[in-house]
Amino acid sequence: MTSLSHNEDKDQMNWIEGKRLWGEVVCPAAIHVEIKREFTKDGNLRESFQFTNNTSFPVFLEKTDLGIYTTFNDNYQEASECLEKRCHTHIFCGEEASYVMALRMSGRGPHLGMKFLKGSVLSYSVERNLEQRSNDRGDFILHPHIAKLEPEAGIEIQRELFWFETKEEFYEELLRTQGFPVVFPDQCTYFKGESMRFKIAIRDTGKKEAVRLQYNGMNIPYRAEVKDGIRWISAYLLADREGEYRIDIQAEGKKTFLCLYCCAVLDKMAERRCRFLALKQQMHDVSSHLDGAYLIYDREEDSIYYSHQDDHNGGRERLAMGSIMAFWQRLHPDGELKKSLEKYERYVYRELYDREKGTVYNDICHNLEWNRLYNYPWMAQFQLELYKLKGEGEYLMDAYKVMEQYYMQGGISFYGIGIPVTELYKELEGAGMGSEAGRILSFAERHADNVLQNGVHYPESEVAYEQSIVAPAVSILLQGYEITRNTAYLDEAKRQLKVLSLFNGRQPDYHLFENAIRHWDGFWFGKYRRYGDTFPHYWSVLTGVEYIRYEILTGDSRYRKRAAASIRGCLNLFFPDGFASSAMVFPEKINGEAGHYYDPWANDQDWALYYALKYRSFLEDISFDLEK
Template sequence: MKNVIYQRPAGTAGEFELEWNDGGQLVSLAHPQDAAHMNWVKGKALWGTVKSELDLSAEVTAEFTERGTLLETYAFKNETDFDIYTLGTDLGIYVTFPDFYTDAQICMNSCCNTHIWCGGSSSYICALRMGGGSRNLGLVLTQGSLQGYSVERDLEQRSNDRGDFILHPENLHLRPGESYVISWELFWFQGKKEFEEIAGSFPGFVTIHADHFLVLGEEPICFRASFGRGWLTDSPGCVKRAEAFSPEKPHIFRNGREIPFVWENGEALVEDRPGTPGEYRYEIVSGGKRSRAVFLACSDLRTLAEKRCRFIAEKQQCHDEKSHLDGAYLIYDTEEKQQYYSHRYDHDGGRERVGMGALLALYLRHCPDPELEKSLDFYMEYVTRELFDTDTGEVFNDVCRNQDWKRLYNYPWISLLCLEMFQLKKDARFLEWAYRCLKAYYNDGGHHFYAIGIPMYESVSLLRGQGMEKEAQELLECFRKHADYIMECGKNYPPHEVNYEQSIVAPAAAYLCDLYRLTGEEKYAQAARIQLAVLDLFQGFQPDYHMNEVAIRHWDGYWFGKRECYGDTFPHYWSALSGVAYRDTETIAGCPYYARKAEKTFRGVLSMFMEDGSASCACVYPMRINGRLAGFYDPWANDQDWGLYFMLKYAGF
């Protein structure tokens, strides 16, 4: 940048307690009545820092509005004798929300889940305090357009730092003397519903509502576009005023081609049938502003599952009698068109990749296929030879019954595989194996560990159905002890492989729901409601299939992907765990909000499965991560099949 000038606002701060450095940059933003005194602009960089190597000048100003909001304006000017063009990430503005994971109590009170939508003229950030509460910080764009965002992470913190966010304006062409302005307003709000009401009140802001942003089979793409008409509601950041904005009928384009729609009472109602699978980007143009929504059309679920299962059997199963991997389902590199294995971490022959076997067993229960079943039988020979001791229930980390890392996460996945095999084969030995596996998990300290996918309700129900009441009761006592520990911890979550994350909270919520279903004891329902409220704070609601009801996760692409790239993974398959917890609320009074979201959450992971049956372990969503080009689906089909498994199990067949 040629020159950047910062100016502090005049007047009183109202609902904001602000601090500025000598250069005029914001260094602290808090609510004056917040007991925790959370600083909402805490990052490695300073809030409002302009990032660019272009020869632009910028003036950054702030002011307090009559609505009690903080208006920030970034005016970029070309003061050279030559035209200046920007492309992609050439120009960026830091917004340093404190989105990182440390001690759980610090997270609950002083960190936030940051939901970002760079949707052209209708862009926003909804920052929700991780522990919940009535004072959260919102940002809505009021002038200009944003095309995306990048992230700069503290890599020394590995998986625990989401990083500083950098917002990128649309591509610009500024002639000598020309300027371009980005403005936004910051305001306080209580929860997601109020945030949407306030954002939707800004004149010209477009709010997109759809039952599904990922559609299946012959389903049409349907959505409603509502246009902000002025501030007409009383709320903490948005006072009542009389004037209102009347929107003009917009133009709507699908992948660049204008489409018809119904215009009623200032809302656009779209029902579109694109016809073929693929991504469909809708641009809504009104009053000189351009906003967007992004949908994905997929084959029907059964077809998608069949293609995926065949791909696993044909492309990802090792056939090598001289290798310990004989029979294994391995990583598949969609660039190299070959299997891959490494004993390192998350690339081995066990762990999360057990999901491929569970998926095939579930699919075959509903869609018999001799060739696929032959592949699955071969896989089970491998599992019981290399990964699982059927006598003791011990689960190993990799082939050769290797236990370099005693990993409790591995146990529930083997137990789920065994339960699926029992339901497929009707062979009681698989049920016995599942029981032994879960007992071994708890014998190794599982009561104090928030493992993923423990089949509490399912295992007890199946054991009772086979007359194995003693075994069912033993497991129920283990589950009760586990749930009591989760209740005792409450929001004081113990650290796991990541200090704090969605896949700690989601199992906690699901297990408490399961214990309520198994015992009918209200204490578990009450404790589940607390966990569900925290879990919901991870879930995005942006009008894009990548993020709509997809939980915030931001490290999995590094550990499981070929590109080894940190950064927001939208989607990531463990987002489906939120759906599992939501589905289990169906028996809990007062939880219809969560139950209604379950299928949308399950669908949120399906873009990881391609129409040819291949798959991707993560979509790294931002434009750049620490300067590295991102915005890609990783070429490894690795561990993502648990996502399709849960979709089929709870919302599919």
């Protein structure tokens, strides 16, 4: 197929546009493929792929030997083009209960869904147009699981496409399918000691078909009840060890799974990480401009790494390491970590910041080959943490100067990440610096006015359209409302929060559950420099932070569990030994190269842990009672 649109769609979006054709098949020459398509009585489009071994010998197949191009139209141009003519593609390779939820980027229905009726899918790969760099998510290749085919034997893979208006309608369509189990986790990431709770829904047939839930070969007890024709299976498991919990599910003859994750409690995780930073990631060489810097750590080489190349240098996003060290020192003073932080502070003030001008440099030696506005809010956040730690007013003035420079250099129209404007405003007011507070208020108001005027016509940045453009827009509006109480900002933030939420899926896998679609960070920040979906990437937490900010300002707690899931969902990037990975590159293969790995570089991911600590009460104070 070359095109698929809804006949009542005013924009006539082509949902299956890709570089390759929808339904093209990858398979060994020994396998014959026959493809059939037909419309069902419900108006769904059913596709059947019959794989047959036409040889006299058995054919054994490895994981990616078979593939079906499934080219949902998920790439990035300017927002005005993306919002109505592109989709966010949420894939769950859930064995015999696999599905895809494709959401138009504006949130306007109808949306396009896919469910698998026959056969099993274990993983997906992507083929990207590398000329588009970060702006093409790629053509998806779904991999049917067929281990071997005997001579003349065949296996059918059958799937169905359907339109839906809401996420609720999507799941209702899945549950109309006989024997299709749908897994609904409460969260997918838990702290040690919590109860990991989940439900499985399946259409009730009146038969008492056995349901089997297993973890590590052990059966998990459950309770079942039927409500409105749906059989609900409820179960829980204690999170008593760190790591992955894969729960194998068999219901109505179909197999699927749930992947959960247990991490250490936040204090333990933060202490491990800070000690690792001090021990493994700090440069000690008084003859070097990098003396005192927290740098990339290469786990494979067991060494720190630096390059003047932007995303590998001694500044920019890596200011997260200083911010989390300062935050942690405020909570739990420690002599050795204090020395490490003080040495890092001397490095930052020597190499990356001009105290007189408020200039933030891109790299050591006051390098300003790229005067990157993103760097300014991160520097201000670090300085605010130093101010809260030490109580010395010069750090607050530094943060003020940095944000003043940010706004004076074009920040009014720039959607910076992690802008701490209300935090700075409140600290300035509390310190009796009314003039500076008033100036920051004025900047924040002008910034929010600009976002209000733009609406959803988001400006392009280093990526044409992405989650960390929409999240800052919501943040600027909500912070503007917090300072000014202009309800126009709040109303617009509420509208754009819905656009932001579309980046997040709810697949029952801790890599995917409420983690925003991002697909370029492994290339720019990872050792292997490989594009491809990053599930998770740490900036996914920005969505959760704005959910929390919205709740604080409005009292609306509907986003509470989603906020916790968004921020918790990035904590699998932090390992028990204190190492942390810059990104988890999720697809099985990317342009033929191996994927599905945690990158061996600890680079810039510490912002995820920083925000987890900052908003810990929202992560820890949530109900796990599924009846609510």
